[in-house]
Amino acid sequence: MSLATDQQPSHSSVLHATLAANPPKIVGAQGHYFKTADGHSIFDASGGAAVSCIGHGNPRVKRAIKDQLDRVEYCFSPWFATDAYEKLATFLTDSTHGEMEKVFICGSGAEAIEAALKMARQYFLELPEPQPQRTRFIARDRSYHGNTLGSLALSGHAARRKPYAPILSNQMTHVSPCYTYRYLGDNETEEAYVQRLANELEEEFQRVGPDTVAAFCAETLGDCLQTLGGVPAVPGYLKAMKEVCDRHGALFILDEVFAGMGRTGTLHAWEQEGVVPHLQTVAKGLGAGYMPIGALLISKQVVDTFSKGTGAFVHFQTYHGHPVACAAALAVQEVIRDEGLIENCQKMGKYLSKALRNRLEGHKNVGDIRGRGLVWGIELVKDKATKEPFPVADKIAPTIHANGLRPEFGISLIPGGGVADGTNGDLIVVSPAYNISIADADLIVDRAARAIESVLGPVKESKL
CATH class of the missing domain: 3.90.1150.10 (Aspartate Aminotransferase, domain 1)
Structure with missing residues (x-):
């Protein structure tokens, strides 16, 4: 007898958003x-x-999932390769016109951010003259990068951070968001506003010590779910922020978990900004919900540094590079392209x-x-x-x-x-x-x- 039912249970064993929640089934x-x-x-x-x-129920994606299940449903990515992982990674690097050279596939956006933080840290240990003092990260107030401890520490979402503040890393600090509705001065031009925000980032580098900062991380478009609600960057803003990072040798990370993979009108949101990140995260639009998946895209500069160093990223996860997730995501991207x-x-x-x-x-x-x-x-x-x-x-x-x-x-x-x-x-x-x-x-x-x-x-x- 099947245990499945479409009826709403009188008592749920699910820990919903609140204990009193009874969401539509x-x-x-x-x-x-x-x-x-x-x-x-x-x-x-x-x-x-x-x-x-x-949309939901796309037959092409469902068929790709079934076909992959018929081939191989799971293998451990540190030990084995699969066509599904290789093809998705190739699609992603090709989609950046060669700006990003390698891809690490994981299970979610927060996991991609965690991988980015680790990679940024390890990058400075892999340099010919290592810089182990670079342990700090700068992000923005009212940003949201995920709910794991590392990604939440990076986030500037005060309400979500509050219960866990005592156990969050103290290596993350925050500067003002680019948010013209509330913070552009009455007689201030957008150019002056960009310069003011760039100056603030420079001041934060100086405050914590410019040679201690591993990276600055920003959402290319302000997160829609938790914080600013789809706020586009002022023209020239991201370029100015990267110039501050470049001046001090820090990495520039763009979180495109929400804005990437077509949501803003280009496959990568940074394509509209005249700037290329050293590290980029994507997730939501990558697999369209058909399978849990996220990805970290890695620039040639970072890859070359690792190649000349240990040649290995000291990070893995049980389900990273999951072949069914990769097959589903590639099918999603083919639907987006072909239609x-x-x-x-x-x-x-x-x-x-x-x-x-x-x-x-x-x-x-x-x-x-x-x-x-x-x-x-x-x-x-x-x-x-x-x-x-x-x-x-x-x-x-x-x-x-x-x-x-x-x-x-x-x-x-x-x-x-x-x-x-x-x-x-x-x-x-x-x-x-x-x-x-x-x-x-x-x-x-x-x-x-x-x-x-x-x-x-x-x-x-x-x-x-």
Whole structure:
């Protein structure tokens, strides 16, 4: 007798997000829709956590998974090679036009960040004249790099760090984010703002000791799930930050776990910024949720240093390079390429941006709408004139998210918090699959707007 059931259990053994949680049970997923156990459908406008970039149930990816299972389901990557790992790694290095030379495949974005931290540290031990004093990392306030201890220490997410602060590394420090909505001065040009942020990074290098910094790490686009809600960098910002790193011999790491693999309208978000990282992490859009996977991409400079040193990266994981995950991810990337989904991401991103602004920009509690490609963050404020955030205790974004899942709205959105000061400040983010249509975008805007209005009231000054 099968133990499986589609019914919602009266008691769950799952440790959900909160002990009192009773989330909708999903019994099916196809295209852009989830089917719940009680027969409702939910449009997945969030891609889960900005993961499901080609929609659900893609037959080509499912076939690739089955075919790989028929070949080899698992082998230990430090001891064996597989075609699946080799082909995915080749695809990734080729996609950077040779800027990145090697790839380490792991199981998630946080694992990719952990690998990047270790590689940056080991890089300075592999130099012809080793620099063992380089133990520090600089990241940004209100950044999010993962929930493992190393990636959380690197993150600047105050609320998530708080319970674990005593056991987080003290080798990580933070500088201001690039966040024009709140921090661009009234009479300040973008060029002056970039210079101010570059000066702040320089000051932080000097404060901790320039020869002690291993790397500066930034998200190419501010994380949509936990922090800034898809904030694009000001033109020239990332280039200026890398120049500070280069001046002091530190590495420049770009976290593209969220923004990479097409989400922002190019396969690698750094392609739009005129800058190439020494190390790059990707994850969400790599496997589109069909299998857990992340990757660390490594530049020629770093690879050459290892080649002339010990020739080995002192790091591995039981499931790194998992052949089924690699096969699934390669199939996802082939779907994106063959169906022109990056081009569609660009086109539909422009349409979605305009539609969201037309529908919501006049709302008294919508402070800012920002993003790029197919990720758009809607920052909600208590007072539009002063940009005062709602207190975190009001649970504005979580309530909108919960309302969105109700049958009368039927939409999955991403709720975010802490955008204003690390604790307060609400976001609603949409990050749908790259293959949405105009009709899908119109549906997203309508349902998202109605879910927001169910909590904050109707638009007062609609542009329509």
